[in-house]
Amino acid sequence: MSKRDEDLGADITARTDSYFNRTKEIVARFGDKRVTYALFLRRPVICAPRLMLDWLKTAADRRGTEIDVDLIYQEGDWVGAGEPIVYLTGSLVQLSDLETILLQKIGPVCVAAHNAYQMALSLPGVAFMAMEARHCAGAEMQDMMAYAASVGSAAARQEGAKGFIGNANDGTAHWFGASKGFGTMPHSLIGYAGSTVRAAEMFRETYPNEPMTVLVDYFGREITDALAVCARFPDVSAAGDMAFRLDTHGGRFLEGLDPAESYAVLERYAPGAIRRYRSDSELRALVGTGVSAAAIWRMREALDQAGYPKVRIVASSGFGVEKCRVMADAKAPIDVVGTGSFIPDSWHETYATADIVEYDGVPMVKIGREFLLRKNGARKRNGH
Numbered sequence: 001m002s003k004r005d006e007d008l009g010a011d012i013t014a015r016t017d018s019y020f021n022r023t024k025e026i027v028a029r030f031g032d033k034r035v036t037y038a039l040f041l042r043r044p045v046i047c048a049p050r051l052m053l054d055w056l057k058t059a060a061d062r063r064g065t066e067i068d069v070d071l072i073y074q075e076g077d078w079v080g081a082g083e084p085i086v087y088l089t090g091s092l093v094q095l096s097d098l099e100t101i102l103l104q105k106i107g108p109v110c111v112a113a114h115n116a117y118q119m120a121l122s123l124p125g126v127a128f129m130a131m132e133a134r135h136c137a138g139a140e141m142q143d144m145m146a147y148a149a150s151v152g153s154a155a156a157r158q159e160g161a162k163g164f165i166g167n168a169n170d171g172t173a174h175w176f177g178a179s180k181g182f183g184t185m186p187h188s189l190i191g192y193a194g195s196t197v198r199a200a201e202m203f204r205e206t207y208p209n210e211p212m213t214v215l216v217d218y219f220g221r222e223i224t225d226a227l228a229v230c231a232r233f234p235d236v237s238a239a240g241d242m243a244f245r246l247d248t249h250g251g252r253f254l255e256g257l258d259p260a261e262s263y264a265v266l267e268r269y270a271p272g273a274i275r276r277y278r279s280d281s282e283l284r285a286l287v288g289t290g291v292s293a294a295a296i297w298r299m300r301e302a303l304d305q306a307g308y309p310k311v312r313i314v315a316s317s318g319f320g321v322e323k324c325r326v327m328a329d330a331k332a333p334i335d336v337v338g339t340g341s342f343i344p345d346s347w348h349e350t351y352a353t354a355d356i357v358e359y360d361g362v363p364m365v366k367i368g369r370e371f372l373l374r375k376n377g378a379r380k381r382n383g384h
Contacts (some may be wrong), residue, residue, distance in 0.1 A: 017102040023096045035092045036358035038084040038365075038372040039102065045110035045347050046117050047073040047085055052105035056088070056098065065094040079110070079306060086373055087357070092224060099354050103260040107346060107352030108141075109148045113341040115321055115334035116152030120163040122324040123337065128153065129182055130167035131316065132340035139171075143158040146172035149342050152369050168338070174311040184210075187247075190218040196225035197232050204233065212236060213243040213314055222248065222255045222295075222301045230308045243312035243335065246291045250255035250317070262287035266330060267298045285326040289319045294328035300333040314338055318346070 013021055027033070036073035053069060061066045068088035073079050075132055085106070088095065112124060130149045136142040153163035153176075167173055169181040185203055200214050214229050216222045226244045230237040248254050253262065266274050266287060271347035273286060273293065286293045296315055303311050319327075320341035328332060344350050357365045357372050365372055 004062070008059065012059065012097055012101065015342075016097045018098055019378045020097045020274060024093055027096065028093050032091050032093045033360050034089065034096065035356045035360075036087050036374075037095065037099070038357045039086050039088070039106060039354045040082055040084050040372065041079070041107060041350075041352050043081050043111070043370045044114060045079050045085075046113035046152050046155055047075055047077045047079050048113040048148050049086060049106055049108040050075060050151075051109060052102055052146055053086075055153050057104055059098060060090075060094070063094055065091055065097065076113075076151055076158070077153070080190045082371055085110070087374065089358070092356075103352040103354060105144070106346075108350040110146050110352070111152075111344045111350045112148035112151035112342050114144050115344065116149040116164065117155045118152075118321045118338075119319070119339070119342060120153055120156035120161040121159060122321065122328045123334065124156070124159075124161035126196040126334050127162045127336045128177070129165040129314075129336055129338045130172075130342075131166070131338045132343055133169050133172070135340045135343055145340070145343055146175045149176040152342065165336075166280055168225065184185065184213040185215060186237060187215055189219050190215055191350050195219075196221075197228050200232065204236075211241040211243070213245050215247060216244050217246065217248045217254075220252065220255060222246065223299065226299065226311075227302065227306050227308075230303070230306065230311060237308050237311050240310040240312070240346055242308075242310075245313050245314040245316060245338065246295060247316045248290050248295060250290035253289050254275060254292075254298060257292075257295060257298060259287065262292060265294040265298050265301070269301075270330040270332075273326075280324060285323045286289075286330060291315050293327055293332045296332045297330075298325075298336055312336065339364070 005224045056067060064160060067088055070087040074087050078083055117125055126322045132145040132149065133142050136145055149164050157163045159214065166176045166178050166182045168183050173179060185199055190196055191201055196214060196216055196218060203212055216225045219225060224268055226234050230242065233242060263274060266299060270293065278286065296313060298315055304306060313333060314336040315334045316338040318341060319337045319339040354371050355365055357363060357374065361374050
């Protein structure tokens with residue numbers, strides 16, 4: 001056995017649940033069986049199995065064992081709650097200690113893919129940029145979440161949505177068919193420059209041929225600073241290469257807004273959105289502090305009135321599934337959403353489960369999980 005194989009084996013032993021390690025030793029002592037595992041989640045998801053299957057293939061190759069993969073749903077398919085996503089068949093000795101890691105690599109990814117799918121479908125005319133990296137607990141989670149967003153996005157594009165056009169870093173840009181991440185400036189550059197206009201000037205001098213997205217909330221003068229930047233770069237603004245990112249803090253309103261004026265803005269542009277019953281969180285997304293629908297409409301109004309109709313609006317800050325749906329209802333004039341909020345909020349929903357459903361070809365599963373048994377050997381393929 002090579003050093004690389006030994007390292008993988010030691011890592012699996014260290015990271016898997018100990019009772020699976022003990023099961024492996026017991027079965028090796030008393031006689032192996034060929035078994036079939038069913039993997040499933042308890043909530044609807046989008047199938048995103050590639051990372052799990054790639055890792056499984058690596059582990060099987062290193063161990064010199066064959067594992068049969070019966071993928072019931074293909075990547076990007078919609079999967080109902082409790083429906084087996086994949087059946088894995090092979091040696092119980094070789095499979096038993098892989099379960100923990102297999103579940104880690106499929107559950108959160110499928111839920112995040114479903115979130116990205118719903119977000120993109122809620123705003124089908126809006127492009128999304130994945131900004132998950134800063135919210136991830138390390139490189140592996142970052143890769144999982146970027147992959148998930150790409151899968152959910154591809155599923156949404158099949159139904160006519162623009163979906164995710166890229167992400168914010170180079171390391172996971174390949175999941176979106178790109179070589180590099182997108183992005184122009186963080187708040188720190190505005191603070192360093194001392195003014196929003198000066199930060200834009202510095203960016204333009206350094207990257208003269210790139211489109212420019214400027215943050216405008218640093219000094220709490222979103223509209224004033226946006227118009228000042230447009231005036232400083234009229235040709236860029238007229239060419240459609242200028243965008244402003246709204247990231248207004250949730251503790252304050254966009255410049256010039258308050259509750260009354262926020263209602264007034266929506267009354268002008270999306271009156272139907274505020275004439276129905278709303279939950280507190282929906283109402284906040286419509287007319288509250290931070291990046292509300294009213295704030296986005298007000299920015300669009302100010303840009304158009306000043307003669308900059310081609311300047312685009314990038315919205316960020318908490319754009320999860322619910323907020324995207326509220327924005328769609330208000331017909332908020334967003335060009336791009338920057339978000340990492342496809343990362344699951346309720347982590348307990350991401351727990352995948354595996355059960356053995358056959359021992360040496362004989363169907364058998366614990367009471368209550370009969371729904372996992374193969375149905376006449378049929379394999380399901382494709383379709384959301």
